[in-house]
Amino acid sequence: QQQVKQSPQSLIVQKGGISIINCAYENTAFDYFPWYQQFPGKGPALLIAIRPDVSEKKEGRFTISFNKSAKQFSLHIMDSQPGDSATYFCAAYLLGNMLTFGGGTRLMVKP
Amino acid sequence: KAGVTQTPRYLIKTRGQQVTLSCSPISGHRSVSWYQQTPGQGLQFLFEYFSETQRNKGNFPGRFSGRQFSNSRSEMNVSTLELGDSALYLCASSMDQETQYFGPGTRLLVL
Numbered sequence: 001q002q003q004v005k006q007s008p009q010s011l012i013v014q015k016g017g018i019s020i021i022n023c024a025y026e027n028t029a030f031d032y033f034p035w036y037q038q039f040p041g042k043g044p045a046l047l048i049a050i051r052p053d054v055s056e057k058k059e060g061r062f063t064i065s066f067n068k069s070a071k072q073f074s075l076h077i078m079d080s081q082p083g084d085s086a087t088y089f090c091a092a093y094l095l096g097n098m099l100t101f102g103g104g105t106r107l108m109v110k111p
Numbered sequence: 112k113a114g115v116t117q118t119p120r121y122l123i124k125t126r127g128q129q130v131t132l133s134c135s136p137i138s139g140h141r142s143v144s145w146y147q148q149t150p151g152q153g154l155q156f157l158f159e160y161f162s163e164t165q166r167n168k169g170n171f172p173g174r175f176s177g178r179q180f181s182n183s184r185s186e187m188n189v190s191t192l193e194l195g196d197s198a199l200y201l202c203a204s205s206m207d208q209e210t211q212y213f214g215p216g217t218r219l220l221v222l
Contacts, residue, residue, distance in 0.1 A: 043115070044213045096208075
């Protein structure tokens with residue numbers, strides 16, 4: 001019930017392409033869905049987040065799409081750049097509990 | 112504001128020893144959470160402290176413990192270290208649980 005499944009585990013995209021990372025959850029009580037970006041040697045940093053009453057949220061080149069009925073959400077990185085190469089984690093939050101993280105996606109953007 | 116700081120950044124211990132890691136949260140944040148990050152298991156929640164009280168606990172053995180001081184600084188302790196405890200230990204601070212700000216982590220190697 002608390003699991004968040006993330007795919008793919010790794011992703012290679014050409015510079016300028018679109019990177020898409022998907023997550024699925026089971027517990028419909030989750031009410032906050034953040035994405036974190038982690039560079040080697042650093043802690044994860046909050047990238048963008050969405051609540052289930054919104055179907056899409058965009059911040060610059062990063063967009064979250066949320067499908068409540070399918071219990072899925074995804075991160076789209078438009079015009080992907082080599083500097084976006086990092087590990088991305090989706091997460092889900094349940095009030096009173098802690099964040100449950102997906103397994104992570106290692107993104108490599110080739111120049 | 113200064114970010115979350117963790118000390119030490121790197122640590123090498125041998126099996127059977129114990130270790131104490133320290134975390135200073137962002138000023139004003141009263142919630143401090145600890146996570147273990149490994150390549151195989153991803154990001155796993157250890158425990159959360161709020162106002163010096165453990166508020167949430169993950170599924171880790173009793174060898175893993177923590178505490179929080181009145182200034183919100185937190186420490187975690189691992190006793191009787193095992194090889195499998197080698198990991199990146201991340202501390203995160205928060206005002207509202209759902210938005211976590213991570214430190215750079217302490218990389219622990221158990222030999």
